[in-house]
Amino acid sequence: MSILLFTFTYVDTKPSQVTWDEYSFKINGERLMLFSGEVHPYRMPVQSLHLDVFQKIKAMGFNAISFYVFWGILEPKRGEISFEGFRDLQPFFDAAMKAGIYLVARPGPYINAETAGGGFPGWGTYTPGLWRTSNTTYLDAYAGYIEAVGSKIAANQITKGGPVILVQSENEYSGFQPPYTEDFDYEAKLMQSLRDAGITVPITTNDAWPGAHYTSVDVYGYDSYPNGFDCSHPYTWLTDAVPEWLWGGHEDANPDDLNAVYEFQGGAFDGWGGSGYDTCAILTGPEFERVFYKNQFAMSTTYLNLYMIFGGTNWGGIAHPGVYTSYDYGSAIAEDRTLREKYYELKLQANFLAVSPAYLTTRPMNIYSTQGSFTGNSALKTTQVLDVVGNKTGFYVVRQTDASTNALQTYTLQLPTSLGTLTIPTIGGLLSLNGKDSKIHVVDYTAGSTELVYSTGEIFTWATIDGRDVIVLYGNAGELHETAFKFSGQAPVARVLSGTGTIKQQTLSGGALAIQYTTSGQTVFQVRNTLVYIFVDRTTAYEFWVLHPPSNGAFAQFNTKNPIIIKGGYLLRSVSTSESTLAITGDLNSTASFEIIAPKASSQKVTFNGGTLTLGRTSYGTLTAKRTVNLPSVTIPNLSTLNWKTADSLPEISRTYSDAKWTVANHTSSINPVVPLTSAVLYAGDYGYHTGNILWRGHFAATGAETGFTVDVLGGSAFGYSVWLDSTFIGSWEGDAVHGEFTGTFNFPAVLAKGSAHVLTILQDHMGYEEDWTAGSDAFKTPRGIINYSFVGSNSTTVSTWKVTGNLGGESYVDKTRGPLNEGGLFGERQGWHLPGFNDAAWATGKPTTGISKAGVSFFRTTFNLNIPKGVDYPLALVVTNSTTNPHFRSQLYVNGYQFGKYINHIGPQKSFPVPQGILNYNGVNTLAVSLWAAGAAGAKLDSLALQLTAKVESTLPAVVNQPSPAWTTRPGAY
Numbered sequence: 023m024s025i026l027l028f029t030f031t032y033v034d035t036k037p038s039q040v041t042w043d044e045y046s047f048k049i050n051g052e053r054l055m056l057f058s059g060e061v062h063p064y065r066m067p068v069q070s071l072h073l074d075v076f077q078k079i080k081a082m083g084f085n086a087i088s089f090y091v092f093w094g095i096l097e098p099k100r101g102e103i104s105f106e107g108f109r110d111l112q113p114f115f116d117a118a119m120k121a122g123i124y125l126v127a128r129p130g131p132y133i134n135a136e137t138a139g140g141g142f143p144g145w146g147t148y149t150p151g152l153w154r155t156s157n158t159t160y161l162d163a164y165a166g167y168i169e170a171v172g173s174k175i176a177a178n179q180i181t182k183g184g185p186v187i188l189v190q191s192e193n194e195y196s197g198f199q200p201p202y203t204e205d206f207d208y209e210a211k212l213m214q215s216l217r218d219a220g221i222t223v224p225i226t227t228n229d230a231w232p233g234a235h236y237t238s239v240d241v242y243g244y245d246s247y248p249n250g251f252d253c254s255h256p257y258t259w260l261t262d263a264v265p266e267w268l269w270g271g272h273e274d275a276n277p278d279d280l281n282a283v284y285e286f287q288g289g290a291f292d293g294w295g296g297s298g299y300d301t302c303a304i305l306t307g308p309e310f311e312r313v314f315y316k317n318q319f320a321m322s323t324t325y326l327n328l329y330m331i332f333g334g335t336n337w338g339g340i341a342h343p344g345v346y347t348s349y350d351y352g353s354a355i356a357e358d359r360t361l362r363e364k365y366y367e368l369k370l371q372a373n374f375l376a377v378s379p380a381y382l383t384t385r386p387m388n389i390y391s392t393q394g395s396f397t398g399n400s401a402l403k404t405t406q407v408l409d410v411v412g413n414k415t416g417f418y419v420v421r422q423t424d425a426s427t428n429a430l431q432t433y434t435l436q437l438p439t440s441l442g443t444l445t446i447p448t449i450g451g452l453l454s455l456n457g458k459d460s461k462i463h464v465v466d467y468t469a470g471s472t473e474l475v476y477s478t479g480e481i482f483t484w485a486t487i488d489g490r491d492v493i494v495l496y497g498n499a500g501e502l503h504e505t506a507f508k509f510s511g512q513a514p515v516a517r518v519l520s521g522t523g524t525i526k527q528q529t530l531s532g533g534a535l536a537i538q539y540t541t542s543g544q545t546v547f548q549v550r551n552t553l554v555y556i557f558v559d560r561t562t563a564y565e566f567w568v569l570h571p572p573s574n575g576a577f578a579q580f581n582t583k584n585p586i587i588i589k590g591g592y593l594l595r596s597v598s599t600s601e602s603t604l605a606i607t608g609d610l611n612s613t614a615s616f617e618i619i620a621p622k623a624s625s626q627k628v629t630f631n632g633g634t635l636t637l638g639r640t641s642y643g644t645l646t647a648k649r650t651v652n653l654p655s656v657t658i659p660n661l662s663t664l665n666w667k668t669a670d671s672l673p674e675i676s677r678t679y680s681d682a683k684w685t686v687a688n689h690t691s692s693i694n695p696v697v698p699l700t701s702a703v704l705y706a707g708d709y710g711y712h713t714g715n716i717l718w719r720g721h722f723a724a725t726g727a728e729t730g731f732t733v734d735v736l737g738g739s740a741f742g743y744s745v746w747l748d749s750t751f752i753g754s755w756e757g758d759a760v761h762g763e764f765t766g767t768f769n770f771p772a773v774l775a776k777g778s779a780h781v782l783t784i785l786q787d788h789m790g791y792e793e794d795w796t797a798g799s800d801a802f803k804t805p806r807g808i809i810n811y812s813f814v815g816s817n818s819t820t821v822s823t824w825k826v827t828g829n830l831g832g833e834s835y836v837d838k839t840r841g842p843l844n845e846g847g848l849f850g851e852r853q854g855w856h857l858p859g860f861n862d863a864a865w866a867t868g869k870p871t872t873g874i875s876k877a878g879v880s881f882f883r884t885t886f887n888l889n890i891p892k893g894v895d896y897p898l899a900l901v902v903t904n905s906t907t908n909p910h911f912r913s914q915l916y917v918n919g920y921q922f923g924k925y926i927n928h929i930g931p932q933k934s935f936p937v938p939q940g941i942l943n944y945n946g947v948n949t950l951a952v953s954l955w956a957a958g959a960a961g962a963k964l965d966s967l968a969l970q971l972t973a974k975v976e977s978t979l980p981a982v983v984n985q986p987s988p989a990w991t992t993r994p995g996a997y
């Protein structure tokens with residue numbers, strides 16, 4: 023090959039906007055720590071709320087969001103791809119641009135994500151060929167989806183003026199069902215499909231651990247969930263929970279790339295019968311964040327994505343059987359979009375890294391020999407992380423050797439510095455690490471014109487404002503810390519300007535002033551031209567925000583220059599400056615006392631949410647202001663006193679009901695890996711029903727000998743089913759948290775006359791398809807339906823016709839706005855009773871708290887008005903209680919047609935079902951519908967059902983536009 027030809031064919035198509043090396047990513051040539059959080063567009067159907075969530079993430083100091091795309095909802099029928107309603111991704115992209123935050127797109131096609139089928143569409147369950155391999159049946163299956171979603175993502179890449187900087191191929195393609203192994207052909211073809219769709223930014227993948235799978239992508243990385251998912255023991259950590267080995271894994275897999283962690287534990291999912299998300303938030307709380315994230319920083323991680331940062335809701339049929347309606351995940355931002363303490367701890371870490379460019383070119387120097395190093399205390403591990411490019415700054419990450427301990431350790435640090443090796447504190451005394459904690463101590467750290475020889479007090483942020491360096495340091499209440507400032511010439515004297523804290527000071531030979539302080543009370547001191555704040559404890563540091571006024575152009579909101587530091591407020595979203603006015607927007611949940619550190623010229627006047635603040639000035643020149651919170655009282659309707667209507671939602675068991683329009687279940691074979699044991703295949707998916715409740719009817723002529731019916735039904739964990747012989751209830755498998763399949767025998771009440779015609783009706787729950795985590799297992803094809811059945815006492819009885827129904831239309835689902843997973847197969851759902859505008863005038867009066875007096879299904883409907891003023895964020899939840907776990911029932915809650923709750927009273931644990939504004943109409947009429955499936959002959963009722971506020975926040979959340987909630991219209995062919 024001639025040189026000419028070589029240069030002609032070698033075209034580097036990699037865009038200059040996103041590059042990387044062994045240390046970090048660079049955007050437009052500039053290194054940055056990508057601190058990212060996971061959000062799923064489909065778990066927040068109110069598209070106008072994306073911006074609220076994104077602004078909250080950005081306000082923490084994060085600069086990226088990673089998101090999955092759920093193929094199954096975009097292509098519920100093969101070849102018919104729809105981005106209608108909440109499925110449109112453009113509002114998600116647009117919100118990222120408005121918030122000024124980058125996006126990492128993860129379109130699968132496999133996503134796992136505790137999502138039904140791991141993201142695969144229902145029709146995949148009857149499509150032959152092993153999925154997640156290079157079998158062409160699978161490549162053909164995803165081709166249309168990757169082309170469609172790939173081109174939407176491509177149009178929003180940074181190269182096109184959009185926020186997308188990276189695109190992930192596959193997901194945790196790490197475990198393989200023997201004899202199947204890693205399929206390099208599939209990996210290459212999928213990447214090519216993404217490129218063909220127009221993706222030019224780097225392609226990434228997330229190995230489930232650093233196991234060097236799929237290293238042919240541009241920037242390989244891995245996932246880690248080191249504290250596990252046992253939320254029922256939230257204080258129990260393993261002694262060796264904190265993983266140091268990930269660094270070696272990364273170095274083995276892709277030493278030429280940065281250490282990228284595409285998913286790191288940000289919470290934990292909780293399953294049916296679990297302990298609830300409040301416990302998951304403790305398991306992964308601020309202590310966890312300090313210890314585990316700082317351990318990642320000890321390994322020079324410069325892309326860190328926390329899964330989840332905002333979990334959202336498994337509304338409709340989004341969940342796989344391992345999770346329930348809430349996908350709160352115990353995340354920093356709770357399901358109702360309120361902020362947990364975890365959020366504020368993250369803000370401390372993200373802001374530190376955002377102002378520490380030296381960190382972006384570091385290497386850990388002593389992995390595997392951290393125990394006792396630099397402290398001489400073997401109960402502690404200290405990783406030395408040095409900037410090996412700038413060759414100046416060092417980061418020393420200290421944590422317990424035994425991660426499970428709550429012991430208090432004291433220590434001194436022997437650190438190499440530009441002034442030689444120092445024993446710190448130099449003024450005497452001891453540093454301390456109390457229990458589950460970790461600290462990053464810095465050496466030779468630059469903060470504007472200030473050089474810190476070292477600081478044991480952790481840095482929240484620093485900024486140079488009006489020519490003066492401001493450094494914000496923090497520590498735990500009562501801890502001793504020391505920070506040394508370099509100087510040349512005459513030794514300066516530090517002066518306390520404000521606060522009750524005292525300082526000790528001493529000059530160090532070589533030219534530095536060491537200041538020792540105890541972090542108690544906000545104390546401000548000055549060394550020459552540097553203002554230093556000390557905080558009593560994290561909660562004071564939590565109050566600080568760093569915001570940047572927008573610059574110019576399309577990426578104005580991504581500006582990281584001209585920081586403004588403000589203390590106070592529940593959430594500060596933005597600052598902007600115009601002439602001499604500083605405009606702050608934010609949210610308050612109580613009266614705020616602000617302290618504002620901003621350039622004098624642009625803060626002559628300061629407004630908060632549009633109102634002018636009355637300003638004071640501290641002795642050291644910062645601004646102060648008070649702002650009273652405005653939390654108007656509102657009236658929340660009392661659901662128990664509303665007018666409720668009810669109707670029977672199981673007419674299928676009446677003598678006169680005709681199932682003529684149902685699908686005949688008459689397939690004699692299935693490609694399903696679970697081999698059918700019945701002559702007619704009774705897998706609902708094979709007939710196009712993939713979600714919600716499924717109904718079966720089996721017609722048979724009696725021999726006169728049968729005394730009962732045995733049936734083996736598969737539905738997924740926590741599923742249940744009920745069986746009727748003609749109109750007579752003969753029993754239920756009520757379900758538990760464990761069983762996904764159950765064989766039950768149900769006795770007939772009487773001998774059936776020989777030759778008489780009968781029908782068995784089986785109502786089963788469908789908890790979503792299984793995931794497909796192990797590639798080549800086709801586990802997601804595990805059917806939902808009847809695996810086997812027989813008549814007790816009669817081998818010769820045969821079902822002449824089986825019929826099946828799920829949601830009306832199956833894959834040709836009716837409700838294109840609410841999507842394919844919102845409706846199941848209950849009669850009321852097929853009829854659209856859950857929708858606003860259905861005329862229930864002819865229905866009887868009846869409440870869900872009165873319930874149903876027999877086994878079966880009832881529907882309940884009511885409407886109510888809300889009138890919640892603008893300027894506040896008052897999230898609401900539907901809250902149920904049941905004082906007893908008997909009798910057992912399953913209930914679904916629909917708000918304006920959207921199914922936002924699935925409650926199984928004896929399995930739980932969820933009792934509070936947040937419903938976002940935008941699904942709820944906050945200024946008008948709302949329709950609430952409830953289905954109630956009583957599993958026992960005694961019937962069932964909800965003990966209570968209430969609409970409750972979960973928080974009250976004065977808010978500048980961007981205007982919420984109600985999601986379209988189309989009203990009921992005649993449903994042609996509904997049965």
Ligand SMILES: *[C@@H]1O[C@H](CO)[C@@H](O)[C@H](O)[C@H]1NC(C)=O
Nearest residue numbers: 150151152156157158159160
């Ligand atoms: C792909 O899957 C089909 C259907 O299961 C099978 O017949 C075929 O042999 C598979 N092809 C390869 C190359 O494995």
Ligand SMILES: *[C@@H]1O[C@H](CO)[C@@H](O)[C@H](O)[C@H]1NC(C)=O
Nearest residue numbers: 383408409410411412413414
């Ligand atoms: C940092 O040290 C490395 C290795 O000794 C050397 O190659 C490099 O030039 C140094 N960088 C600077 C900025 O001095």
Ligand SMILES: *[C@@H]1O[C@H](CO)[C@@H](O)[C@H](O)[C@H]1NC(C)=O
Nearest residue numbers: 360361362363592610611612
């Ligand atoms: C306001 O929010 C913060 C942070 O979540 C919380 O700690 C505090 O208790 C809240 N205050 C009120 C009055 O709700």
